[in-house]
Amino acid sequence: MSNSRREQKRTSLYGKIQHLRSVTHSTSVNKTSIIVDASKYIEELKDKVERLEESSSHGHEYSLPIEVSVETLKRGFLINVYSDRNCPGLLVSVLEAFDELGLDVLDAKVSCSDNFHLEVVGGENEEQKFGVDAQGVKQAVLEAIKKWSESNNDEQE
Template sequence: MVPREQKRTTLHEKLQLLRSVTNSHAVSETSIIVDASKYIQELKQKVEIANQELAASQISSSSCPKFSVETLEKGFLVKVYSERSCPGLLVALLEAFEELGLNVLEARVSCTDNFHLQAFGGENDENEDGISSGVVIEAVSEAIKNWSEGNDHQD
């Protein structure tokens, strides 16, 4: 008889633990289990929402093109990369270079499955003051931002 009583005591302890973990105020065993089931469903929903938010943040961060600007002796090396194809981004970047007065002297571009631009730009002879790397960084950033905003409205 002792093992049966011990099993009953162990079951009662486990139900009380389950009751406290799930913040249940139920008294009967059935109600505690029902509350625990509801609690598990709520947790599943929270996990699903968290996974969706994580996926959305990863998509937005991976879809935004990344870039770098290096100052060279006579110009700038601009590199832009995105893990996806970016229709229209090349035009936006070239327009930004033109507005700055940068001539693209050499460029390599890939626009198939992803977007990759490596462009060497030199200043026009008309620019007597010279262009700082900060100005180039700001122009590239603004071109990407404007392209991205225009692209969001098209999707």
């Protein structure tokens, strides 16, 4: 192999190492340290992906594991929303979803201290123009939770 060919390979490798250094935000100077930093960076990214996948498998893409159940009653619905963590502002979001559906809150119990637990009996009000079923109520509550979660994540970043 000629010297110019070897020099081209060395220059190319040097360029790739420097690119790797910049992409991984490495402050190291020698090749071995840059590669070690890159390896750590890749591990951090893998962990981040796993956490994101984990959070999206819980509660339909929400960062908090929140359980929602809806039962049909004779005249309305029994809605339960539970999270093992306190969720400031979630109550307002869920109640706004009820309002958008045309549901009146007939009875409610809420706990927001160490965890979040909402139990609501909601009934259709007279102004409601369309019928709603348990699945529709659950979907609306899940959407409210999603919007609440996204707005809280935006504020924390």
